[in-house]
Amino acid sequence: MKNYKKIRQEPYIYGFTILGFISFTIMTVLCLLILLIGFSFLNMIICFILIGISYLICRHVLSNDKVNSYLFDNKLPKKYSKYE
Numbered sequence: 001m002k003n004y005k006k007i008r009q010e011p012y013i014y015g016f017t018i019l020g021f022i023s024f025t026i027m028t029v030l031c032l033l034i035l036l037i038g039f040s041f042l043n044m045i046i047c048f049i050l051i052g053i054s055y056l057i058c059r060h061v062l063s064n065d066k067v068n069s070y071l072f073d074n075k076l077p078k079k080y081s082k083y084e
Helices: 018-037 041-062 065-071
Strands: none
Touching: 018 041, 041 065
């Protein structure tokens, strides 16, 4: 059996993890839909601010390994059954 390096490495899309990329894409599409409803200068500024905030959150919080391990940690129980 061949031994491949980094075969279990988590994929990154534009620097985001999969969860971060999906949430950033959803937020961006929602902001673009808001722009389609009514286009004004104030509306455009609000959308750019929301996209920037979602970028920072998705890039630095959701794509962080420590936060992901804290949120999605599936630890095995210390006691497997009540008879042990």
